[in-house]
Amino acid sequence: MAKIIKKFDGGYKFNPFLCEDETNIIIHHALRVNGNIIEVGCNRGLTSLAISKVCPTKIIYAIDCETPTNKDQQYEVVALWAECKGINNIVCINANSQTMDLNLFKDIGMVFIDGDHTYEGVKKDYENSRKLIKEGVIIFHDYKPDTNYIWNEVAKFVDELSIVEDIIIYSDTMLAMMEITK
Numbered sequence: 634m635a636k637i638i639k640k641f642d643g644g645y646k647f648n649p650f651l652c653e654d655e656t657n658i659i660i661h662h663a664l665r666v667n668g669n670i671i672e673v674g675c676n677r678g679l680t681s682l683a684i685s686k687v688c689p690t691k692i693i694y695a696i697d698c699e700t701p702t703n704k705d706q707q708y709e710v711v712a713l714w715a716e717c718k719g720i721n722n723i724v725c726i727n728a729n730s731q732t733m734d735l736n737l738f739k740d741i742g743m744v745f746i747d748g749d750h751t752y753e754g755v756k757k758d759y760e761n762s763r764k765l766i767k768e769g770v771i772i773f774h775d776y777k778p779d780t781n782y783i784w785n786e787v788a789k790f791v792d793e794l795s796i797v798e799d800i801i802i803y804s805d806t807m808l809a810m811m812e813i814t815k
């Protein structure tokens with residue numbers, strides 16, 4: 634009988650951060666945009682993995698870093714899981730999305746922003762993403778304009794952005810999407 638030396642199932646059976654509708658909306662956009670995809674704040678990579686399965690010809694750049702509230706080495710979890718599942722189109726990046734070198738990214742069609750949820754953090758991730766996309770979409774998670782919501786600074790930033798840009802809010806989800814056209 635074989636001896637199990639490495640048993641790994643990714644830790645979660647379902648994504649505790651995104652509901653099924655949100656994952657489906659993200660997959661819908663990932664499929665329709667041209668170019669590669671960035672997930673800012675991939676955590677254990679469940680969303681990156683979901684995208685990678687349906688977009689085998691696109692590169693998914695999955696970024697995460699250690700934060701005061703998240704001491705796990707999440708990018709290692711993503712890498713290990715991708716390896717176990719034989720997925721080879723995810724690039725796991727251990728970095729702070731706000732300070733990393735953006736030149737690493739090539740031909741980006743979509744950025745999913747779900748990392749630093751402070752106003753300044755979301756703003757910086759948006760500004761970096763905007764520089765990378767000529768045509769495509771930027772999607773924000775945790776858009777919830779509720780003063781009691783822990784991460785309501787995302788909504789503050791997105792609401793301000795909506796004064797100058799067209800933003801689609803997906804009702805019954807916490808997703809907000811901005812389309813960038815040439």
Ligand SMILES: C[S@@+](CC[C@H](N)C(=O)[O-])C[C@H]1O[C@@H](n2cnc3c(N)ncnc32)[C@H](O)[C@@H]1O
Pocket residue numbers: 648650651672673674675676677678679680681696697698699700703707728729730731747748749750
């Ligand atoms: C809500 S979780 C993301 C969930 C993930 N998007 C998913 O769908 O499973 C937020 C993640 O953002 C990461 N994070 C926070 N600030 C970051 C930053 N400046 N750069 C990269 N990752 C960051 C945290 O370490 C955490 O794992």
